[in-house]
Amino acid sequence: MRNRKKADECPKKADNCTKKSDERPKVSLLKVILFGLKVNMKALPGLFICINIVAIFHGISHGFATFMTQNFYDSVENVLTGRGLVRQACMMIAALGLTCIVRELLNGLHNFMHNVVFTKLNGEMAKIIHGKMACIDPVCMEDPRLHDDINKAQEGAGTVSFILNIGITIFTFYVPYFAFMGAYLYYLKPQFILAIVMVFIPVLAGQLMRTGIISKFEDKAAPVRREYEYYEKAIADREYFKETRILGAFRFFVERFGKSLDKLGKAEWEASRKTNLIELAMRGFTVAGYGGILYMLVNALLAGEISVGAFAAVLGSIGMMFGIMEEVIARHIGNMASSLGKAQNFIRFMELPERGGEEGTADFSKGIVLENVSFIYPNAECKSVDNVSFEIKAGETVAIVGENGAGKTTLIRLILGLYKPTEGVVRVNGMDTSKVNSRSLFRNVSGVFQKYQRYLMTLEENIRISDMESSAEVCAVAEQAGVDVEDASFPDGYATMLSREFDGVDLSGGQWQRIAISRGLYRVHNIIVLDEPTAAIDPLEESRIYKKFMEISKGKTAIIVTHRLGSAKIADRIIVMDKGRVAATGTHEELMESCELYRSMFNSQAEWYADRPVSNGAGAVTAAG
Amino acid sequence: MILTKKKYGIPDMIILPFKVSPFYSAVFAVQRIVSGLMPTFTIFATAKFINTATAILNKEAELRDIYVPIALLAGIMLYWVVIGVLMEFVGCRANIVFRKKLRPEMAEKRARLEYRHIENQDTADLINRVCPVIDTTVKDMYMRILDIAENLIYAAGIIIALFTQVWWVALLLAALGVPILIIATKAGERSYEADREMSKIDRRTWYLSDVLKSREAVEERSVYGYSDRLNGQFAEKYEYARKFRLKVSAKNFVKQKMGGIITTMLSTVVMFAMLPPVIQGKIDIGMFIGMMGGVFSLSGKLSWGVNWIIEDLARKKEYLRDLTEFMKLDEHEDANALPDRSVDFRKIEFRNVSFRYPGTEKLILDNISFVIESGKHYAFVGVNGAGKTTVTKLITGLYSNYEGEILVDGRPLRSMSQAEIKGLSSVVYQDFAKYYISMCDNIALGCLNQEYDRADIENAAELAGLSDTIARLPDGLDTPLGKIQEKGLDISGGEWQRVAMARSIVSSAPLRILDEPTASLDPVSESMVYRKFEQISKGKTTIFISHRLGSTRLADVIYVIADGRIAESGSHEELMEKNGIYAEMFRAQAEWYKTEEAGGHLHETEWPQMDDTEVAVNA
16 A cells, blocks of 8 residues: 555656556457467477367267266166167277266376376477566666566466466367256256256356455455464574573463464464355255256156166266356356466566667777766666766776665676666767667676676576686686685585585675676676676675776776775775766775765774774764664 | 373374363264264155155055154254354364363473474474464364265165175175275375475475565566566476376375266165165165165275365374474473572672584683672673673573583573573664563563562663653553554554663663674664663673674773684773774774875775684574
């Protein structure tokens, strides 16, 4: 709720990425099915046709077995009443046996093929999602309104295959079954066709009530469930363990845990009682339908209109008709309705805007020019970067400094072309970066980012991932970045799997960081960005890293980002960011002379290392927030 | 106690549910037995009905004779229509009871565990596998046993009924049914194994998918452009696992369907066998038809459901193995006691203490000795992994497998009760806990062992600098924090940290430890936190832990820890005078903030070789 309100107050919605959050397009069922069909026909056209043919025969085989059962019973009765021969009865037995065997085979084949299609499709969908993910405009990742679509795309893709499967199976399996049964019942006695209605109506009525009434009871327990799960965590999860133990807070939480369990039990029972009472009432319809059919059958039997065999065969199949009808209406169609939402997540995901752009060669080594660049995140209120203009010359080393939230990282993303500016233009070698596709744009770009990834792969794969086309050795960059392969933490050298989960080793933050840096260096580049990948480490060490980094990057354009001013001094030029704007640019000395903001930031950080004692400033703690 | 330290096996699939709730376990059992007998009952009801109907048609019986058989048939129908819903009621009740009895017991067991089990990845995984599903699993495995029982009763009933009519066919059916069941069992186990074999590959496959989809990885994914290649790897791995599974499931399908076809053939044999006695009038037509229905439904049941039951049972057996392991984990007897508030000390001494984390080689503390005297302020400094945080874990009794002695006024820490150890110190951890309860309760957790009134809490909150935060929150101190409760509000990381400090302030413990709670803050803000905390803690003993030196000058005594020992000790001035490691570190850090010529001393740029073993253990 609160988020939405914020969005409404937002004076200027950025609209380059989504439609307005409140009126998101509803995706129709037909569209979902068509999409699934397209993927399916592309991935497994032959199998797809086969499975539907098998489904038709499978559906009919169930009805046919009922028909054959009657014929068999009739033939036996005929023998008894002297109207038939034993040989005929024997043939009927054989025919019924054969029918049942064929039905078994069709059933096995249908299920198995379904299994094949489903797992194959699952993989295809994942590949499609990955492909789409690579093309999506990166700024979409920052839009909270799209998180659901992105996070749930995979789940949604599963529902697309699910919905497609049901949509088709209804026509290829369920309709043929009921059509056959209808025809058979009609042939026995025209009024018997009512039996199908007597099965259909109760199940449908039940389902309608379920969606209408029962869904209201659901999820009332959800907040209580969250609470009780949380208290359990607070008692014994790793995150809380130390403190809960030392504070002696066990009793406190276990008491709350117990209370929330009771509350949850009550809420669940309440919901279950109501739903099941309604369900029980709805069973009344089923009983009525069942009873109606039984009444018709008994009447017809006693009136001599149908044979004992027909009676027994139909009686034996009523359960199955109800079972199958419930399967299709309550389970399948019911689930289809509730899973349409997830499928919509997927379809909307597939329709997210892509980065696009033309082929071209963006030669970053020739310098970068920013002209009046502004940027506002989707759904945000204020500009993160506000009318920024400057130039980075070829081979120059630039440091961008500023406090948290000053817009440093956003600026980096604009410079690289990850984001397209909301206003203004970024030119690389005279070329507008927003018009070039990402492959061309990043061909010679590398970086070490604030959120560098810890890939659960081998050490070598972790480095190579930055340039998978390259066949260069990784040793050189590993050494440059200070990754010591001889160290005991890498028992298998470069082949060491860096994940406990995959039977490898755990690394410390410092080691991961060096790997991230060697990854950045491994990619062939003529411009490299170092965006504060050092938050967790000592300022001294950070500065050393930056210094070393500069040495390696000699002759190449390099941009470093930091909030620790001590490290910025080594750059050719420092850009001071403040609230999205460039407050000043210059060398350290120039800025100390001319920029009040820079000077005060620098001095306050230096104070702790000055030779005089620290002053006891008021409101000290406030700065910590 | 329902769960005890023992080896759990298949009998426990029945024993445990009965221990939890004899009533519901019995209700489930009775219902399943009735359901198992129902098909046999149906045979006789059908026979009775058809015979009566035939008699009526032949004018050998009255119309009213049909009412009882119809009622029987209708009764059976009614049973099947409503039993599912009725059992939903019972099931819901049972779920609640199972959860209520098992989850708190598990939580208590977990809370008593030795701390090393929490930090060790393997046991932590074990705990996560066992605990969150204990209630549902105990119930589910009982259900699988009942599934089997129901099917056996079903089969036995039909076979016995058949035995009374044509005995040799019944024996044949029973004899051939056994191998079919064995095949189904094997198939079930095989598909469970295949699933296990593939689950590792699956995890890797879907990990690649995560990389390709994650929002956090967007920068690297775009700039490094690895999507195509990784997608290829994903497809390769996915197809490999898919084809492997497909082979197994194809074999299983064949086996299963062979079973189905054999039972269908058997049913056909039964029909042939019954034909002569029917014609001879030894078996009436009603019984024949009833029996046929029973035999066909049995063959369907045998070929469909068994596989899955067995597969799931194999999974549950695995769970019982895990449960056995979990129950074996060591625990502390009085781990959940409240802190003893009468504890005080004059001197804590570490005497030649050595320590390594369980399962690791490296000595984190190597023969370390130092003294903490009451009323003084201490700082522990050193690079990451030097062993600073480990010291606090020993003082707070989380680990006791150290060599040497930790003495509190001459008394070994090991001989103190958990309550006493807890009463000794309050710690603001690096990774302090954010309890999603009200701010007031959050702070009061620090003084659960004493009477307190609201004024104490308010006072502590104010001292910790929370006044502005409280003023901003809708219900002040009583606002639930975090997103768990509906009205809950989140506060910033810095505010959470101050809540943790307030907790320490209300604590009666004589020793306060502040363990680098500031990893995300820049050094200046961190130093300010320390300074404020020192002001608040006048009269108490405090230990500050940091790898950044700016703040250390506040301390009376600085212990420089390197390689698991005290390398230097003294006040800031003394240590600067001494011109040793501390002075070097301090100057080096200060270097970057000298206003004159930058970085003069650092032309030789070696990469810092941090020793991060400690971090790795904690990670």
